[in-house]
Amino acid sequence: MRNIRFLVVIYLICQNTLFAQNNPFYNQWEPSPKEGAFQMEDYIVWGGSVIKGEDGLYYMFASRWPKHLGMSAWVTNSEIVLAVADKPEGPFSFKKVVLPARGKQYWDGMMTHNPNIHYHDGKYILFYIGLNYEFDQPEKVGATRELYEEAWNHKRIGVAVADSPFGPWKRMDAPILQPRPGKWDGAIISNPAPVIHEDGSVLLIYKSAPVPYPARNQNRTMNFGVATASHYWGPYERKGEDNQIKLLPISSDVEDPYIWYDGSKYHMLAKCMNEAITGESGAGFLASSEDGLVWKTSENPIAYSRNITFSNGEKVNLPKLERPQVLIQNGQPSHVYFACRNPEGQIFNMVRPLRRNQ
Known part of the structure; x- marks a missing residue:
């Protein structure tokens, strides 16, 4: 029995370690x-x-x-x-x-x-x-x-x-891009999230909305699109089905993406504007992609919460926590x-x- 318990503990530790490697944000925050x-x-x-x-x-x-x-x-x-x-x-x-x-x-x-x-x-x-x-x-x-x-x-x-x-x-x-009236990105081209590859080519995620103001007062949908270029100066060409990324298994109102490439996969840290992905409105999620077009979240995609612990021990729920920008070292x-x-x-x-x- 002791051996079984020991093996279960080891298994759980390994699973938690593996998940931390796959999701470097979940429960990994310092004050x-x-x-x-x-x-x-x-x-x-x-x-x-x-x-x-x-x-x-x-x-x-x-x-x-x-x-x-x-x-x-x-x-x-x-x-x-x-x-x-x-x-x-x-x-x-x-x-x-x-x-x-x-x-x-x-x-x-x-x-x-x-x-x-x-x-x-x-x-x-x-x-x-x-x-x-x-x-x-x-x-x-x-x-x-x-x-x-x-x-x-x-x-x-x-x-x-x-x-x-x-x-x-x-x-x-x-x-680098202009809106396409009548399309999902008909209003703006905003919030760039690029990866510059070793050869100078770029994969870029951007945010847009279907309609400009004043119509936006009735339709506040936001989604991500993707474009590529052989050099960061451009020209940039939209990619993907309807030039939108696919976010699986849940598609929802999202914004503020940051992406990076680890040599084999793209990774995205972004904010969900409701509770659909993380269970907390305004919290962040992690997704990954093989090609930058189809993005998948894990079973637990939670990356960060609006509940913050500061260095003096104070715990605060922030009404706004936006624009996550990652430092890769x-x-x-x-x-x-x-x-x-x-x-x-x-x-x-x-x-x-x-x-x-x-």
């Missing part, structure tokens, strides 16, 4: 620094994509906009900035604006947002969303809903390239950076370290 990874006193800081430089420093590309304008001003006033730290947990220190507003003559001339940074063949490659609009950039609180909706409808994905995290950054003259996820809002209404960038035995 998060209470002060967050990157904050600025007069700005709302949103998201944050981090890369380790050749100098050993950690470079974060994040979105910011004036705090006094409020949360919704991201769509009109956001700009992408650079912050630096000597360790992945931070704290990160602001260094410069890397993609500022550059004028209405450009497709991304009035706003840049949601950066995703990569390094390939001596170049830093920054994927982001940008947009343009005809009105003046708001400077006071209380921009009308119409301004928000007009700007939101113009979201597109661009690519910028530099030899250094500090720039100068060369931007594209046009977005030695081929494995080591940290995930989030945009979050706490119960007191404070908005900041936070980091969630993973256990180092992964």
Whole structure:
């Protein structure tokens, strides 16, 4: 009997170890620094994509906009900035604006947002969303809903390239894809999640919606599509059945994907906007794919919860935990950076370290 019990215990340990290897996020979170990874006193800081430089420093590309304008001003006033730290947990220190507003003559001339940074063949490659609009950039609180909706409808994905995290950054003259009116991605092209392969080719997951504002007020569906390119400059071509990814076994409203490639499979960390995949609205799930087109979740796809433990022992349920951006080190996820809002209404960038035995 003792031998049987011993074997059962060993079996369970092996199963848990195997599951942890397949899902490096489930129950693998270390406490998060209470002060967050990157904050600025007069700005709302949103998201944050981090890369380790050749100098050993950690470079974060994040979105910011004036705090006094409020949360919704991201769509009109956001700009992408650079912050630096000597360790992945931070704290990160602001260094410069890397993609500022550059004028209405450009497709991304009035706003840049949601950066995703990569390094390939001596170049830093920054994927982001940008947009343009005809009105003046708001400077006071209380921009009308119409301004928000007009700007939101113009979201597109661009690519910028530099030899250094500090720039100068060369931007594209046009977005990499345009919406297709009447299709599932008829409204916007947003939230880039690319993998740059060793040969420079790209597999890109993007987010879209079927209809722009004002129709979006009645139809808020979001889904993922996929496109590929032989080089990160493009051109990009949509792939897959109806150019959408298949998410099996459950398809639901999802957003904020981050993907990486381990040499044999693609992996995706993303947020589900309801309880369908994880059982918790706004929590994260893990999926994998052989080809980037058909994605499958495991029997337990839960990656993260909105219930957070901070380094001081405080446990908090965050109303918002969005834009997961993964830092891959030695081929494995080591940290995930989030945009979050706490119960007191404070908005900041936070980091969630993973256990180092992964």
